[in-house]
Amino acid sequence: MQKKCRKVAVFACSGIGKSLGTVAREIGYELTERVRPHDTLLTCLALLVINDPETQKLITENPVIVIDGCSLDCARKSLEANGAPLVKAYQSIDFFKKHKDLKPEGVAELNDAGKKLAALAADELAGVVDELLRGGDDGQANESRNHILQR
Numbered sequence: 001m002q003k004k005c006r007k008v009a010v011f012a013c014s015g016i017g018k019s020l021g022t023v024a025r026e027i028g029y030e031l032t033e034r035v036r037p038h039d040t041l042l043t044c045l046a047l048l049v050i051n052d053p054e055t056q057k058l059i060t061e062n063p064v065i066v067i068d069g070c071s072l073d074c075a076r077k078s079l080e081a082n083g084a085p086l087v088k089a090y091q092s093i094d095f096f097k098k099h100k101d102l103k104p105e106g107v108a109e110l111n112d113a114g115k116k117l118a119a120l121a122a123d124e125l126a127g128v129v130d131e132l133l134r135g136g137d138d139g140q141a142n143e144s145r146n147h148i149l150q151r
């Protein structure tokens, strides 16, 4: 029987020097601090690089949402390389494609459009969090042990 999932682990890429990387991180903050603070946990991707045992446990026992800043998908690849069994993966550029009036600018500090884009993306991901946690509650074997990649 599958274990009950209590949290969705959220990771964002480091996105140094790119506005869309900053958007990815901002989506993580919005999702975990405003939209679903009790159901999610934002975690530092670099902990996987150093094989931190608690982070390894987190990603193998809980579903993961990962947000990358560009098509290189650094964060998603890190999760896969570390054996995360259930990963829902997104790129911040895809949210921008849906909201082209919100062009993110800035790296250290996003402009207002970038902040609004991140907030809208987090709102959209709320349903994904709920779905993942429902899937963890049903006790059924399901596709959740496969990688589910969405873009």
Ligand code: SF4
Pocket: 013, 014, 015, 016, 018, 020, 021, 068, 069, 070, 071, 072, 073, 074, 075
């Ligand atoms: S996915 Fe793109 S923006 Fe994010 S860390 Fe990798 S290269 Fe940088």
